[in-house]
Every structure is written in C-alpha cells, then in structure tokens.
Amino acid sequence: MTRAPSGLASLRQEMRARRAALSPAHRIASAQQLADRLASVPGMPRSGYVAGYWAVDGEIALHAWQSSLGPDRTYCLPVLGTDQCLRFAPWRPGDAIVSNRFGIPEPDASRVPLLAAAELAAVVMPLVAFDEQCNRLGMGGGWYDRTLAPVRDAPVRPLLVGAGYEVQRASALEPAPWDVPVDAVCTESATYLRAPAP
Numbered sequence: 001m002t003r004a005p006s007g008l009a010s011l012r013q014e015m016r017a018r019r020a021a022l023s024p025a026h027r028i029a030s031a032q033q034l035a036d037r038l039a040s041v042p043g044m045p046r047s048g049y050v051a052g053y054w055a056v057d058g059e060i061a062l063h064a065w066q067s068s069l070g071p072d073r074t075y076c077l078p079v080l081g082t083d084q085c086l087r088f089a090p091w092r093p094g095d096a097i098v099s100n101r102f103g104i105p106e107p108d109a110s111r112v113p114l115l116a117a118a119e120l121a122a123v124v125m126p127l128v129a130f131d132e133q134c135n136r137l138g139m140g141g142g143w144y145d146r147t148l149a150p151v152r153d154a155p156v157r158p159l160l161v162g163a164g165y166e167v168q169r170a171s172a173l174e175p176a177p178w179d180v181p182v183d184a185v186c187t188e189s190a191t192y193l194r195a196p197a198p
C-alpha cells in the first residue's frame with residue numbers, strides 16, 4: 001500500500017501519541033527489557049563504537065543498554081552535521097553536553113572526535129513507526145537515511161537496529177527508495193529480524 005504524504009504525517013502523529021500515552025512504570029520496565037533484547041540480536045558486536053541516542057519525546061530509553069556495554073564497546077551519541085548528516089561522538093555520563101537545534105542533548109562537537117557511520121560497529125536508532133519487515137519510519141528529517149546511505153551496500157557495515165515500543169508497530173510500511181532498512185527492530189517484548197535478501 002502506498003501512503004500519501006498526509007497519510008505518513010497522520011501515521012507519525014498517531015504513533016507519537018501512542019508512545020506518549022505509555023505509563024511511567026511501563027517505560028521503566030521497557031528500558032531493561034530492551035537492553036536484554038538488544039544484547040541478543042544476532043551479530044551484535046562485542047567491541048568497537050556503538051551508537052545510541054538520547055531519548056526524547058517519549059522514545060524508548062537506552063540507559064540500561066548503555067550501562068550493559070562493558071569496557072570493550074564505546075557508546076556514542078549522534079551529532080547533527082552542517083551537511084545534514086549525522087556524526088557520532090563517544091559520550092559517558094559526566095561528559096560535556098550541549099543542546100542541538102531540535103533541543104536534543106548531544107556531545108559538544110568542539111571538544112570530542114566525531115566519527116562517521118562507517119567507523120561504527122552498530123547503530124541503534126530511534127523510530128516513530130516500524131513494521132515486521134524491519135522498515136523504519138523516523139521523525140521525517142531523513143537524518144539517518146542520509147547518514148547511512150554510504151554504508152547501506154558496503155561489504156562491511158555497522159549492524160543497524162531500530163528501537164521502539166511495541167505500540168509503534170504498523171501493519172505494513174511502504175519504504176521510500178532512500179529508506180535504509182534495519183537489520184533488526186527491538187521492542188520491550190519482541191525482536192524482529194529482517195529476512196535475508198533473496
């Protein structure tokens with residue numbers, strides 16, 4: 001099914017409202033359940049740079065996953081680039097943080113090294129909606145799609161995982177040509193794996 005742009009806008013609105021309606025107790029439990037599920041995704045790297053995000057607007061939180069990473073993996077947060085692509089910077093609690101133009105906290109780019117997507121072992125990304133085929137709908141800015149376009153078909157590329165709540169699952173999303181499908185989507189109660197290309 002092809003959705004008109006207005007259809008996508010209302011789908012985003014509906015999914016953000018569903019996410020916003022979840023109880024604090026559900027959010028707290030979900031963060032730990034998500035961490036457990038992320039740890040079990042096939043191919044999850046045991047070392048290297050792994051990107052998460054600073055949850056805002058009711059997004060499922062990654063703090064439990066971040067604290068489970070151990071010494072061999074370095075947690076990174078996205079930083080908005082002037083070229084409309086994301087870079088990623090290592091960040092630990094206590095490190096300097098600034099607010100980006102969307103009001104999302106990000107590492108202070110003037111003080112930390114910035115990594116490109118190709119330098120990461122895994123990228124866990126937020127989503128507004130997803131389907132069982134691991135199509136992902138984001139905020140609509142195309143940030144992750146532009147950022148991941150260069151690594152999309154690379155022989156070696158980061159593991160791509162979407163993270164969201166089960167209520168954000170849509171029946172079927174029609175991917176746009178530029179949409180980069182993720183290898184897996186984890187929610188608090190399920191893991192969806194993308195079928196291998198035929």
Ligand SMILES: Nc1nc2c(c(=O)[nH]1)N(C=O)[C@@H](CNc1ccc(C(=O)N[C@@H](CCC(=O)O)C(=O)O)cc1)CN2
Pocket residue numbers: 053054055056059078086102104126127138139140141142143144
């Ligand atoms: N936590 C988190 N970090 C993230 C993202 C995200 O979705 N969640 N991004 C994922 O791409 C990137 C930032 N992209 C974003 C794109 C749009 C909006 C947003 O709030 N849009 C508003 C309109 C705001 C405006 O235009 O000023 C909206 O849709 O209501 C936020 C982040 C990188 N970091």
Ligand SMILES: Nc1ncnc2c1ncn2[C@@H]1O[C@H](COP(=O)(O)OP(=O)(O)OP(=O)(O)O)[C@@H](O)[C@H]1O
Pocket residue numbers: 136137138139140141142143144145146149176178179
């Ligand atoms: N590889 C790309 N090159 C140039 N423009 C792109 C690319 N990918 C996406 N875009 C632009 O980004 C816009 C938004 O894309 P889309 O609605 O799929 O974003 P999204 O996946 O919801 O957001 P995000 O990736 O930030 O989570 C598209 O209209 C498109 O013009």
